Amino acid sequence: MTKNFLINGSSEKGLNPFDRGLAYGDGVFRTFLVKNGCPLLWMHHFSKLSHDLNTINIPSPKENLLLKDISLLFPSSGSFVGKIIITRGVSERGYSYPDNIKPSRILLKSKYNRIPKTLYETGVTLEVCNTRVSNDHDINGIKHLSRFDNVKAKLELSLSAFDGIMLDQEGLINECITSSIFCRYGDILITSNHSRGGVYGATKAIVASKVKQLGLKMKYLNLSLKELKKADEIVITNSLFGALQVTKINNSSWKVFDLSKKINCLFNEEN
Numbered sequence: 690m691t692k693n694f695l696i697n698g699s700s701e702k703g704l705n706p707f708d709r710g711l712a713y714g715d716g717v718f719r720t721f722l723v724k725n726g727c728p729l730l731w732m733h734h735f736s737k738l739s740h741d742l743n744t745i746n747i748p749s750p751k752e753n754l755l756l757k758d759i760s761l762l763f764p765s766s767g768s769f770v771g772k773i774i775i776t777r778g779v780s781e782r783g784y785s786y787p788d789n790i791k792p793s794r795i796l797l798k799s800k801y802n803r804i805p806k807t808l809y810e811t812g813v814t815l816e817v818c819n820t821r822v823s824n825d826h827d828i829n830g831i832k833h834l835s836r837f838d839n840v841k842a843k844l845e846l847s848l849s850a851f852d853g854i855m856l857d858q859e860g861l862i863n864e865c866i867t868s869s870i871f872c873r874y875g876d877i878l879i880t881s882n883h884s885r886g887g888v889y890g891a892t893k894a895i896v897a898s899k900v901k902q903l904g905l906k907m908k909y910l911n912l913s914l915k916e917l918k919k920a921d922e923i924v925i926t927n928s929l930f931g932a933l934q935v936t937k938i939n940n941s942s943w944k945v946f947d948l949s950k951k952i953n954c955l956f957n958e959e960n
Contacts, residue, residue, distance in 0.1 A: 692762060692798070693762075693797065693798045693799070694762070694795065694796065694797050694798065695758050695761060695762050695794075695795070695796045696793070696794070696795050697793060697794050697795075698754075698757070698758055698761070698794070700762075704793065704795070705779045705793075707779045707780065707781065707782075708776055708778065708779050708793050709776055709777045709778060709779070709780055709786065710774065710776030710777070710793065710795075710834055712782075713784070713835075714833060714834035714835035714836075715745075715776055715777045715834070716747065716774060716775050716776030716777055716792075716793075716833070716834045717738065717741040717742055717745070717747070717774075717775055717831060717832050717833050717834065718772060718773060718774040718775070718832055718834060719734045719737060719738045719772070719773045719832065719891075720770065720771070720772045720928060720929070721734045721770075721771050721772075721773075721891075721928050721929075722768065722769075722770060722771070722801065722928060722929060723759065723763045723768070723769045723770070723771045723798075724767075724768045724960075725765060725766050725767070725768075726759075726760065726763050726764060726765040726766070728756075728759055728771060729928070729959075729960045730891055730892075730895070730928055730956070730959055730960065731756075732959075733891040733892075733894055733895060733959070734773075734891050734928070735752055735755065736894075737832070737889075737890070737891050737894065738773060738775070740831075741831035741832055741833070742775055744827075744828060744831050745777075745828060745831070745833065747775060747776075747777050747792055748792055749775070750775065750792070750794055754794075755773060755794075755796075758794070758796045759771060759796065762796055762798050763798060768801040768803075769798050769799065769800065769801050770798070770799040770800070770801050770929065771796065771797070771798060771799075772796070772797040772799070773794075773795070773796055773797075774793075774794075774795040774796075774797070774834070775792055775793070775794055775795070776792060776793040776795070776834070777790060777792060777793075778790040778791045778792050778793050779791075779793065801929075804930050808851070808933060809933065809949070809950075809953075810945070811936070811945065812933065812934035812935060812936030812937075812943075812945050812949075813851035813852070813925070813933050813934070813935060813936065814849055814850050814851055814935075814936065814937040814938070815850060815851065815852055815853060815854055815865065815925070815935055815937070815938045816845070816846055816847065816850040816853050816854070816938070816939060817853070817854045817856070817914065817938065817939055818842040818845050818846075818853040818854060818855050818856075818866070819842075819845060820838055820841040820842040820845060820855065821838070821855060821856050821857060821858055821860075821863075822838055822855050822856070822857050822858070822863045822864065822885070822886035822887050823838050823858075823886055824857065824858050824885050824886045825886060829883050829884060829885065829886050829887065830883040830884075830887065830888060830889040831888070831889075832888045832890070838855070839855075839866050839867070842855055842866045843866050843867075846866075851925075851933070852865040852866055852867055852868055852925060853865060853866045854870065854938065855887070856914075857881075857885040857886055857887070857911065858885060858886070859885065859911070860913070860914075861881075861885070861911035861912060861913055862881060862911065862912045862913070862914070862917055863881050863883070863885065863886055863887040863911070864881060864883070864887040864888060865925055867927055868892075868925040868926055868927040868930075869888075869890055869892055869893040869896075869925065869926050869927065870923065870924075870925050870935075871896065871923065871924045871925075871926070871948075872912060872917060872920035872922075872923050873905065873920060873921050873922045873923070873924075873948055874919070874920055874921055875921065876904065876905050876906060877905065877906055877907075877908055878896075878900060878903070878905040878906065878907050878908070879907075879908050879909075879910050879912060879920075880893060880896075880897075880907070880909060880910075881909065881910075881911055881912075882909035882910070882911070884911075885911065890926075890927065890928070891928055892926040892927055892928055892931075892932075892956070893926065895955060895956060895959060896926065896952060896955065899955045902955060903948070903951050903952070903955070917938070918938070918941045920943075921946075922934065922935075922943055922946040922948050923935035923938070923943060924948050924949045924952060926952060931949075931952070931953045931956050932948075932949040932950075932952035932953045932956070933949055934946060934948070934949045
């Protein structure tokens with residue numbers, strides 16, 4: 690059987706059922722593409738992983754240790770999806786944990802299912818979900834393991850929707866179920882600051898750091914659905930498909946423009 694996971698660097702042992710990642714979602718994760726054995730956008734993913742772990746006081750693994758795991762699990766040819774999960778570790782029953790607890794390190798390998806190339810030309814459809822993003826205050830913006838909001842939202846989508854927009858508790862745009870969302874108004878690019886929940890991901894960080902190359906200025910605002918519909922164009926991004934134009938949200942539609950192509954060029958420069 691082909692190996693598709695490593696736990697603390699080994700494929701011979703399973704995960705301890707007392708691991709706090711299972712019991713409480715006590716940990717964080719990153720999902721990324723691995724092409725010919727190399728993790729794409731790695732610098733951004735490792736930086737985000739380390740930041741998120743530091744936010745919830747879990748020691749971050751050394752970068753060379755994670756890269757060694759990736760080299761052991763992924764072949765030197767082909768494209769795959771990698772997922773790193775770091776949990777706080779194993780403890781007895783109860784919310785508290787000992788000072789000497791040791792984090793668990795999990796690496797998963799999955800098949801990479803490419804989206805149809807035509808979507809990069811024709812754009813995609815979004816729907817607005819009823820399920821809203823939880824406001825976790827001090828941990829807003831990090832990619833923690835407690836993602837039941839996203840699970841519920843995913844179940845709402847019709848077959849025609851590529852992704853779903855999730856609102857915060859105030860009814861304002863936060864993110865999509867599996868991607869970040871950007872709205873362009875003239876030369877201003879607007880996205881959520883995630884002060885009310887959601888995930889500030891790697892692709893959002895790249896766009897923010899290179900927004901001047903797009904000839905745009907970035908603003909972090911929480912938009913209403915009414916304001917969203919006035920955007921000149923809307924783009925969604927994530928680490929697996931890059932950037933895609935949005936051509937329809939519920940009953941509102943947009944023509945296909947070229948912002949997603951420009952953003953994909955930025956991503957390609959990073960690899």
